[in-house]
Amino acid sequence: MATEIDIASSNTQIPVVNRKRRLCTIIKTSVALLIIAAGLTPTIIRLTRKTNTTTETMMNTTISFTTTTVPTDMTSLITKENNPTTSVSLATLSSTTSSTTSSTTSTTTTVTISTTKPFVLQTFQRTNEVVYGIWNTALGGDSSRSSPGDKTGTYWPSQAPDAALDGNLSSEYCNHGFCNASGPLQDGCGIQTGFYITFKSKPFILVKFRIATSKNSGSRDPTQITIEGSNIEESDLIFGKSWIKIYNGASGLATKDPGRQKYGNNQTITNNSLSFTSYRILITSKRGREYCVAYSEFEMTGRFPD
Known part of the structure; x- marks a missing residue:
């Protein structure tokens, strides 16, 4: 029956050959792990960059729409070229509509009334x-x-x-x-x-x-x-x-x-x-x-x- 030896608590001396063998094993394992880690790192970086790029594009689209000035009412701006995209949130659309309403109500209409003096015959x-x-x-x-x-x-x-x-x-x-x-x-x-x-x-x-x-x-x-x-x-x-x-x-x-x-x-x-x-x-x-x-x-x- 084999006897189990506790290396941490035992004072038994391990031969030098066995030590070298274990050290080589640890080094090989570490190198292997480093190689694997080095291969996976570009993929992670690529994924992160792509994700960031997508996020930036979406943000740009949203900002471009929300900063558009609406001079009149919303109906005249709904065309093929400037229809709101699905990336715009409801909050953003609501804000734009509110801005449009504010612009419309602040428009001043000037009515000129001219009077003609009646002829005296x-x-x-x-x-x-x-x-x-x-x-x-x-x-x-x-x-x-x-x-x-x-x-x-x-x-x-x-x-x-x-x-x-x-x-x-x-x-x-x-x-x-x-x-x-x-x-x-x-x-x-x-x-x-x-x-x-x-x-x-x-x-x-x-x-x-x-x-x-x-x-x-x-x-x-x-x-x-x-x-x-x-x-x-x-x-x-x-x-x-x-x-x-x-x-x-x-x-x-x-x-x-x-x-x-x-x-x-x-x-x-x-x-x-x-x-x-x-x-x-x-x-x-x-x-x-x-x-x-x-x-x-x-x-x-x-x-x-x-």
Whole structure:
């Protein structure tokens, strides 16, 4: 039966050969372990580096997304290129959404409210302005002065052109034109007659007008007229080139006879922003056969430039 010897507690001397053998065994074992350890170390280092690289990439992705500034709302930023990746945590997304909401609520909207001063319309009231009666005058043509009388090219002496701008429906302006007071009655009598006037005030923008009938026959009522404006010196208003057309149309009396010494419908000057110191009115047709055109008032309403 073999005897078990306790080397640590025994004082028995181990031969030198056995000692050398044990020492060699220990050295070989240690070398083997070192070789194994040396082979495993690169693998561990590689794994650690790869893991660190992955971690850094993930961190970069997260940081890149969370630091993006959202100028408007989140909906406009959801595109193919900038959709959030699955690596973004819910906390990060929540933080981004909160940042977006904060940015949106801090946006200031400026509303500009502009007010336009309403136009104040005034009816022209003649004072001492001279009203010139004319006949044989066409739109854009030179003016032919008319004088008092009962012949061709005259107006009835008691029915002068200034009666059309005196504000009195009892007075009237009657011009014979190509006819005379003794007849015969014709459709063309009084056509291409009218008047022009220069305001003493500053230039006036004509917005609308209306004509009042005379006390006599309705056949004398003007039904079509033209209106021209000018800023030329009064002495040159005889020339057609001095005038600019601003209206060519109905007088406001054509549709229905309003009765004697009554105003017809208001007629508006469309899109007129031009101001003039002088105006010329011409009659281009009347209601029926008579030896003159007659009307008691030509009312001009407008405004002065700002």
